[in-house]
Amino acid sequence: MAQLFFEYGAMSSGKSIEILKVAHNYESQGRKVLLMTPIVDSRNGVGVVASRIGLSREAVTVQPDQNLYQLIKKMKNDNLAVVLIDEAQFLAAEQVDQLAYVVDNLNIPVMTFGLKQDAFNHLFEGSKRLIELADKLEEMKTICSFCGKKATTQLRIVDGKPQREGAQVFIGGDEAYIPTCRHHWFNPDLDKIAEMFSTDHDQ
Structure with a gap:
C-alpha cells in the first residue's frame, strides 16, 4: 500500500541531499520519479532542488494554487513510481490534502521533505497539514550551531x-x-x- 511520508528537520539536516538520493535510487532501478519543489523556493533558481554539498537537479515547480492531484493523475499512466516533494513546508494545506488523495486513490507513494516550523517556532501551513495527515513522520537530525546538541x-x-x-x-x-x-x-x-x-x- 502506498503511503504519505513527511521527513522534516532543521536547516542543514540534509533534507535536499536525501530527496536527491531517493530519486537516484528509484531511477537506478529503472523506475520513474516525479520530483517537485514549490516555486517560492528560488535560492538555486526556480525549479531546482539543490543540496549544500553541491548536488542538484531540475524539478517540476509547484504553483501556490496548483491542483497536485490532477497533475499527478495525468502522469499515472506513464509508469510513475513515486512523487518526491522538496521544501514541502511551502505547500498549501489543500495541496497536502491532494497528495493524500494521490496516495489513497492512485496508490502512488508520496514522499515530502521540509522544515517543520519557521524561524519563529510556528508551524508552516504545509508542515502542519502533513503532520496531521502523513502515514509516516521521520525527523532528520543535525546539531545546534552553539552547543552541538540536537537542533530542533x-x-x-x-x-x-x-x-x-x-x-x-x-x-x-x-x-x-x-x-x-x-x-x-x-x-x-x-x-x-x-x-x-x-x-x-x-x-
Whole structure:
C-alpha cells in the first residue's frame, strides 16, 4: 500500500541531499520519479532542488494554487513510481490534502521533505497539514550551531543579529539561518553569531 511520508528537520539536516538520493535510487532501478519543489523556493533558481554539498537537479515547480492531484493523475499512466516533494513546508494545506488523495486513490507513494516550523517556532501551513495527515513522520537530525546538541529549529540572522519577528517566508540559506536547539534559540550566543557572520558567511 502506498503511503504519505513527511521527513522534516532543521536547516542543514540534509533534507535536499536525501530527496536527491531517493530519486537516484528509484531511477537506478529503472523506475520513474516525479520530483517537485514549490516555486517560492528560488535560492538555486526556480525549479531546482539543490543540496549544500553541491548536488542538484531540475524539478517540476509547484504553483501556490496548483491542483497536485490532477497533475499527478495525468502522469499515472506513464509508469510513475513515486512523487518526491522538496521544501514541502511551502505547500498549501489543500495541496497536502491532494497528495493524500494521490496516495489513497492512485496508490502512488508520496514522499515530502521540509522544515517543520519557521524561524519563529510556528508551524508552516504545509508542515502542519502533513503532520496531521502523513502515514509516516521521520525527523532528520543535525546539531545546534552553539552547543552541538540536537537542533530542533533554526534562528534567522539579519544584519548579524537574531530576528524575532518578520515575514514567515524569508528565502535564504547559510547566510540567513543557523540550526539551533530550543535553549539556544531563546538564548543565542551573540558573540559567536558575530564571529560566524563576519567570517564564514562572508566568504
